[in-house]
Amino acid sequence: MTATLTAPETTAAGRASRGPHGLTWMVLRLHRTALVFWGLALTGAVAVLVWMVTIGDEARRGDAACVTPARDGYLGCAALGRLTVDDVYAGWTESVTAALAYAGLLVAAWAGAALVGRELESGTARLAWTQSVTPARWLAAKLAVPAALIVVGAGVVMPLLRWARRAGGPDLAGAWYYPDVFVATGPTAVAYPLAGLALGALAGLLLRRAVPAGGVGFAVALFLHYVLERLREDLWPKVTRTGTGSLEVHRSALVADRHTWTEDGVRHLRVTYHPESHFWPLQYVETGVLLALAAAATLTAFAVLRRRTP
Structure with a gap:
């Protein structure tokens, strides 16, 4: 009789200890399409950036001065004109930089539409709340899992991008203060997507419909980019x-x-x-603004959820 009573208690304790892991797995499984896209994008970005480093020296030679005829160590202009590696390097640098700089817009739209808005609209969230998952714990998992993936992804790509830019030099990679370059080559590369995640989730909670929430999340994140770009010079x-x-x-x-x-x-x-030399002070101030905004949006999201659920 004692053994019969003890076994269920042990089993229940085991289930409780696995609860957080189960909720994390549920979030990953429910949004596996986004997870696959994230993995492919991260793998592709890493491969491209490593390749760009390998062609950096040749790209710099293609961007050098030339004379006709060739002399004194300078390439002939006709020969230099046949080299296109500098254009290839510059084009890929611009593409990867822009993708990383504006990743926060996609994160905000996805968070509003799929992460929160669609689940509230379809009733999936309320179903989860009836399965011993509190609304606050549900939202915490919804934010924590993608936030961790954002930090890992941007934390890998950003230093690789800085490495690749140094390989080709500033004439091909763009000046440090260009808007996309600035956002993509410092901690702001992590902070913008985190802010987009929080703002998109808040939009989803407020609107409770996937399409409007995704649109509002994208628009707010875009406006945030615009405002901080306009104010950037005055942050330091x-x-x-x-x-x-x-x-x-x-x-x-x-x-x-x-x-x-x-x-x-x-x-x-x-x-x-x-x-x-002001690059890093400007980066730290802008990152602080973004993280403060992300924290405020997150706290507001939990407050909204608390008011709208029993």
Whole structure:
């Protein structure tokens, strides 16, 4: 009799210990199409970036100066014109950079439409809530699983992209302050998708319909990109230099303003700019803004869910 009573308790305890793992597996299985797409995209991006590193030296040679006829170590212009590796390198760099920079838009649309909106619209979420899964735990799993995949994916691709860009040089890879380059080559590459995930999930909870929630999530994430791009120069104090006659700053600097005036017959100049060394301070501030927004959206999502469920 004792053995009969003890066995069910042990079994129930075993089931309880497997609960979180089971919920995680349920999220992965339910969204396996998105998981497959994520895996293929990550694998493809890694393969392309490693290949770009291998052609970096040749791409730089294709972007070099030329003379006709060839002399003094310079390639002849006719021979250089037949080299296309620099265009190939630049094109792939631009494509991978743009894809990583705007990944947050796709994440926001998917989170709003498929991750939350579709399940609320179809009733799948309420079915899960009747299976000993609380609404708060359901939402936590919905956010935690894709967030972990985002961190892993962007955390792998971003440093590889920086490596590939160094292999080809800034003339082919683009300046550090170009909008897509800036977003894709620092911690913002992780922060934008995380913010998109939280905003998309919030849209899904508010609208409870897949298509409208996906559209709103995408639109809000796009607006976020636009606003921060417009405000980026002001996220960290600029450097100001003044002089007379002529005044030049390093070619890698992001020039925000140039002002020229004449006083007592002397030409004065003032240049306000961000040197390349400001890349990381600007990255950290923008990342902090994005993570704060993601946290606020996540807390709001839990509050909305708590109000709308028993």
